[in-house]
Amino acid sequence: MLNIKGVAVALVLLAGNSMAAVSPQDAAKLGSSLTPLGAEKAGNAAGTIPAWTGGITQPPAGYQGSGKHHVDPFAGDKPLFTITRANLAQYRNQLTPGQVALFEAYPDTFQMPVYPSRRSGSAPQWVYDNTARNAASAKLLDGDNGFADAFGGIPFPIPQNGVEALWNHIARYRGTYVVRRASEVAVQRNGSYSLVTSQQEALFKFYDPKGSYANLNNILFYYLSFTRSPARLAGGAVLVHETLDQVKEPRQAWGYNAGQRRVRRAPNLAYDTPISTADGLRTADDTDMFNGAPDRYDWKLLGKREIYIPYNSYRLTSPEVKYKDLLQVGHLNPAYTRYELHRVWVVEGTLKTGERHIYSKRTLYLDEDSWQAAVVDQYDGRGELWRVSMAYLKNYYELPTTWSALDVFHDLQARRYHVQNLDNEEANTIDFSQPMAEDSYFTPAALRRRGTR
Numbered sequence: 520m521l522n523i524k525g526v527a528v529a530l531v532l533l534a535g536n537s538m539a540a541v542s543p544q545d546a547a548k549l550g551s552s553l554t555p556l557g558a559e560k561a562g563n564a565a566g567t568i569p570a571w572t573g574g575i576t577q578p579p580a581g582y583q584g585s586g587k588h589h590v591d592p593f594a595g596d597k598p599l600f601t602i603t604r605a606n607l608a609q610y611r612n613q614l615t616p617g618q619v620a621l622f623e624a625y626p627d628t629f630q631m632p633v634y635p636s637r638r639s640g641s642a643p644q645w646v647y648d649n650t651a652r653n654a655a656s657a658k659l660l661d662g663d664n665g666f667a668d669a670f671g672g673i674p675f676p677i678p679q680n681g682v683e684a685l686w687n688h689i690a691r692y693r694g695t696y697v698v699r700r701a702s703e704v705a706v707q708r709n710g711s712y713s714l715v716t717s718q719q720e721a722l723f724k725f726y727d728p729k730g731s732y733a734n735l736n737n738i739l740f741y742y743l744s745f746t747r748s749p750a751r752l753a754g755g756a757v758l759v760h761e762t763l764d765q766v767k768e769p770r771q772a773w774g775y776n777a778g779q780r781r782v783r784r785a786p787n788l789a790y791d792t793p794i795s796t797a798d799g800l801r802t803a804d805d806t807d808m809f810n811g812a813p814d815r816y817d818w819k820l821l822g823k824r825e826i827y828i829p830y831n832s833y834r835l836t837s838p839e840v841k842y843k844d845l846l847q848v849g850h851l852n853p854a855y856t857r858y859e860l861h862r863v864w865v866v867e868g869t870l871k872t873g874e875r876h877i878y879s880k881r882t883l884y885l886d887e888d889s890w891q892a893a894v895v896d897q898y899d900g901r902g903e904l905w906r907v908s909m910a911y912l913k914n915y916y917e918l919p920t921t922w923s924a925l926d927v928f929h930d931l932q933a934r935r936y937h938v939q940n941l942d943n944e945e946a947n948t949i950d951f952s953q954p955m956a957e958d959s960y961f962t963p964a965a966l967r968r969r970g971t972r
Contacts, residue, residue: 540654555651574919601631617929637831639914660764704938722956756775766812788803797928809895832911910925
């Protein structure tokens with residue numbers, strides 16, 4: 520006789536990711552034993568990671584409003600200790616292989632000042648509410664290249680596999696409409712660098728309070744960037760339509776050439792295409808620690824670890840810190856960095872047989888309180904550790920949300936590194952308060968009109 524129960528179990532296993540929504544009982548854990556975004560609310564047994572009690576719920580005294588540089592809410596904290604090459608063995612189990620490699624590459628200068636862990640992560644209530652709904656409804660599309668039936672919150676707050684956790688990072692909350700002027704640099708082996716400054720704007724359609732999954736039209740967000748300096752690059756621009764399912768509908772990108780006053784399609788801005796302004800130190804899908812289609816890798820969820828990650832990095836972006844003091848040979852000046860012990864989800868991507876990418880493996884360490892990738896280790900075709908990326912996180916408490924203050928990409932073989940989102944020496948920082956642009960603002964025709972000004 521046919522075992523109906525056994526067949527049902529087999530079908531569930533075969534269906535795999537397409538039946539990803541969690542049970543109502545598990546979804547009910549959000550806001551009780553779990554935080555509204557799916558982290559463990561309790562601290563750790565050793566007491567070195569505290570319980571989450573809501574995170575930062577309002578800006579600290581002295582903050583002047585969105586677009587102004589952030590006041591450090593933990594300015595009075597002192598380091599508990601500093602990890603150096605000399606005491607590395609004592610802390611190795613709470614570091615990633617890439618972090619360990621930085622100590623080995625720069626034994627005399629790389630350090631990690633460790634501060635008390637502050638679980639400052641938070642988000643608006645409407646994001647929490649949407650996340651709770653998503654937990655019971657979201658499902659991966661065929662091939663895992665997108666998801667359905669989720670909107671305006673973390674899609675899989677209780678992930679069942681690696682690709683769900685990865686989508687939580689890709690689709691995490693970063694406001695709805697953001698504007699910033701910032702610089703990026705490639706720091707050479709001798710410490711020399713040249714700033715590339717741009718004006719950036721992004722409209723996160725997935726977090727439009729007036730939107731819904733049904734009217735996304737496969738658009739996750741729009742991104743627009745105009746280069747302001749140096750003079751040889753000034754006037755150039757790039758426009759991106761980031762699609763949710765990039766295999767079904769690849770990312771659409773256009774470049775504007777100021778000299779020719781022409782807009783051209785940029786069809787190859789994906790996967791391991793090198794980014795010119797990063798001097799080859801960052802691939803297209805390195806941006807934001809990881810972005811784009813996940814289809815070239817097999818993703819595994821390896822569980823959680825307690826790791827020292829960059830956190831509450833307010834001093835790093837202070838207007839009192841000058842670039843010449845921050846950007847040192849090999850790495851950022853450790854005096855301005857802050858690391859804390861946090862639980863992270865570990866997600867490992869292994870290149871599929873027959874697929875092409877310069878990285879054979881990449882391991883992401885996702886902050887459990889925000890789903891932001893804090894550290895990524897990347898391996899070359901021989902399986903050797905090649906690059907390590909770190910996102911120096913802080914809470915943008917005007918929203919609030921946890922996002923990177925700076926993204927830093929280290930090439931361990933070339934002994935060079937790339938830094939994104941420098942704005943210490945700008946009059947203002949990222950602004951979430953500007954009136955939201957319409958979709959028509961992010962079109963090739965609009966790019967051409969703006970580019971001729």
